[in-house]
Amino acid sequence: MNQTADTMPVKGMNPRLYKAAESGNVEEFKELIKNKVEVLGEVTSEGNTALHLAAYNGHYEFVKELLQLNKEDSEAGRKQFVTAKNREGNTVLHEAAMKGEEEIVQDLLAESPELAPELNCSGETALFKAAEEGHRMVVKTLLPHTPAKFDTRKLDGKTPLHLAVINQHTDVIKELLQQRRDLLQQVDDCGRTPLHMAALIPVATPPTFTFPWDKSKYEKHIRQVGKMLLDEDESLCYRVDIYEQSPLHIAAKEGNAALVEEILNRPNDCVQMVDENGRNALHLAVENAPLIFERVKRSLGTIISNLASRRVINCCDKNGKTPLDIATDVENTNKDPQLFSSIERHLRECGAKKKMLDTKTTSSTEGKWNYEMISVVAALVGTVAFAAAFTLPGGFPEGDPTGGAPAPAPKDSDAPSPVLLKESVFKVFLIFDALAFYHSIASVALLIYAQSRNQVVDPILAWKSIGGMWAALLSLGITFGAAVHLVIAHKCLWLALLVWFLVITIPIYVQLLFYRGKGRLFLERKRFIWILPRDMLAMLALMFYQPITMLDSLFVHGIILPLFHWAGKKIPGNVIKPDDKKL
Incomplete structure (x- = not known):
């Protein structure tokens, strides 16, 4: 649908109708249907009707004209036209919600309120599209018309709140928490709550920073999302997924320093929780530091300071390894010797000890930089x-000694310029x-x-x-x-x-x-x-x-x-x- 009218192949739809719907040309549309009303049933190669095209492109007057025209037809014909789906299973309400067209959404709901719970091929209602794209007013409009039983996406079990969190739409999160607070405790197919999604933000939306203040703004946004969720329910810190990992585990593993600090600054003991392999947040942060050490540095310091005060810094996993053992292992990969020397030093200062034998090896090929x-x-x-x-x-x-045969060295005053x-x-x-x-x-x-x-x-x-x-x-x-x-x-x-x-x-x-x-x-x-x-x-x-x-x-x-x-x-x-x- 992001192709233009001149390049997109059209099968089954009148070219004039297609261009009119894409551009929102109401006069062209009226002229066309004077003698060819049947063209309204035609669709593009993607299964989009003229109503889909107009709603997606935000042509309110065109949509209004189509709805008015269908009111004059039979009831059966009207319903079939308005509720038609394209190949992705999207109704016209999905398309309008995706683009944040509030007026079109309101008119469609007034015309056919049964569109709100309609699911597409991914098991999503129009509410999912609006939440994912961050359209707060559209979300507010759709919530009263969408029953709570349709709040779970069939594809992966995620809710609109999961999507709003992963895309950092704070205004949508606030709206969903006001009207559907029960979404806070719902989990997806991996057993992850919205707070788990907040921990995964660096993976879902990898950051790119041009200036240092870009990074601070990014982290401030993540911290704001985490704070909104934790202010509603601090017990989310203790919820674990199917891998027995809490939000703190995931945030530490992915280098989400802002959320790590937000969780650890609250009075809880989730820092002592371990996953299915017996590893706490520090184990995971140290283990994954070779891949994302720039993101992990600050979260490591925060976790170390909290673990030191709680005397679990020497916790062993199921393989008998402490965080210091893992720090020594990853140091041997030579991916960043200075970083892991610093990690090892901080761990030792906090009283960390090694449980495994020191088996340092040096590889001539692993971690080698080709410069x-x-x-x-x-x-x-x-x-x-x-x-x-x-x-x-x-x-x-002309006459410069450097341009011809060798000549005696000139004095400073005679040197050519x-x-x-x-x-x-x-x-x-x-x-x-x-x-x-x-x-x-x-x-x-x-x-x-x-x-x-x-x-x-x-x-x-x-x-x-x-x-x-x-x-x-x-x-x-x-x-x-x-x-x-x-x-x-x-x-x-x-x-x-x-x-x-x-x-x-x-x-x-x-x-x-x-x-x-x-x-x-x-x-x-x-x-x-x-x-x-x-x-x-x-x-x-x-x-x-x-x-x-x-x-x-x-x-x-x-x-x-x-x-x-x-x-x-x-x-x-x-x-x-x-x-x-x-x-």
């Missing part, structure tokens, strides 16, 4: 930037050429150092080198634009401006390549107006901020730490234990 290509690209950019510094645009004045030295764009060329060279060399140096420590790649230094490579590529692009401008701007200004446009829109083009919209163009995104300047400023800031972080890493890891290590060896009586070498 050879990055180092090659960075070195190539450095080579190009180095060469650009000695092939300046515009060259030198580039022809375009006084041009402001020439200074831009030199500055960004130097930045490209700087970033590429620093990236290569960081990458070499990151791979030289105990045959394990340091992920923090490696990611900084990747950032440096991107900054080098962007700097090189601006260098190219400046060089082209200096050479051709005085002859063909529009061509120089076109090159500048292509260069400065590189960040936008990269984002366009990564955009995965569903049938929509990039330019149709509602936030497009501020995405453009935001991305350009972010990329520009990266080029100047990255040198600071890279220089800091080289200074600390390459000079300060080796110096302290050397001094420690020289101090009499100071013996470095084998276990300390990995630090």
Whole structure:
């Protein structure tokens, strides 16, 4: 249904009727049915009637005209037309509820109230569609007309409240809790309550953060959802699914730090609950940290502090492993040595002990980062930037010794200057050429150092080198634009401006390549107006901020730490234990 009238194949429906319903052209529709009333029974290849199409596209006047026309027909004919379903089993009420068309929903319910409990092929009423899409007023309208016995979806047992929670529609959640509070205790086929769904939000809607404040807004929204549910019934913390996992187990496993904190800040002892494998929330958080350690970091700290006070930090699972045993096991995968060294240190500080034998092994292939290509690209950019510094645009004045046979080195006063030295764009060329060279060399140096420590790649230094490579590529692009401008701007200004446009829109083009919209163009995104300047400023800031972080890493890891290590060896009586070498 998201295809246009010009591209969508139509079988069985009059083309004029299809286009009129898609566009909401009432006059065209009236003209058509003057002599062809029978076309109202025609459907598209997806089984949609003209009423489906008009309701989905929000054409209220068109829907109103259709309903009025059917009132003039026989009662049987009217019911058959209004209650018709498409191939997905959706009635016209499903389509209108999905799009949040409140006026159309009200008219349809007034015309045929029996549409409200109608189920589609997934066992959903129109209420499910409205709750899933976050249309509060439509939900409010449908609730009195939808019997409670239809609140469970046949496909997986979920309720409208489950869908509203997983999609973080707080206003819909509030409306459902006001009118159907019993939904709070209903579970799906996996035995999960709405609070379990809140714990699964990072999986259902994976977050993407451009700036740090985006993450804080995302977590604030999750915390708000969890708070609404827990304020209604705190016993949800103790409900377990068919795998005997509580909402805290799932939140810890998925790195949902906001919900972990919201649950643990309340007076309950659900932190001591274990699943079918005898594992508490800390076991699961530590075990899954290699996959989502960026999300798990904060929830780990919260759980550790709570477990330490409740003296269950050394709880063993069915395999006899404590959280510290698992932390040691996952540390051996080398996916983030620094993270798991930190986890192990915090656990030991809280009194954690190991129950299993230490069976550390080092794999040369597991967790290995392949950065050879990055180092090659960075070195190539450095080579190009180095060469650009000695092939300046515009060259030198005629008679320059560097352009002909070798000549005696001139004095400072006689040294030739580039022809375009006084041009402001020439200074831009030199500055960004130097930045490209700087970033590429620093990236290569960081990458070499990151791979030289105990045959394990340091992920923090490696990611900084990747950032440096991107900054080098962007700097090189601006260098190219400046060089082209200096050479051709005085002859063909529009061509120089076109090159500048292509260069400065590189960040936008990269984002366009990564955009995965569903049938929509990039330019149709509602936030497009501020995405453009935001991305350009972010990329520009990266080029100047990255040198600071890279220089800091080289200074600390390459000079300060080796110096302290050397001094420690020289101090009499100071013996470095084998276990300390990995630090």
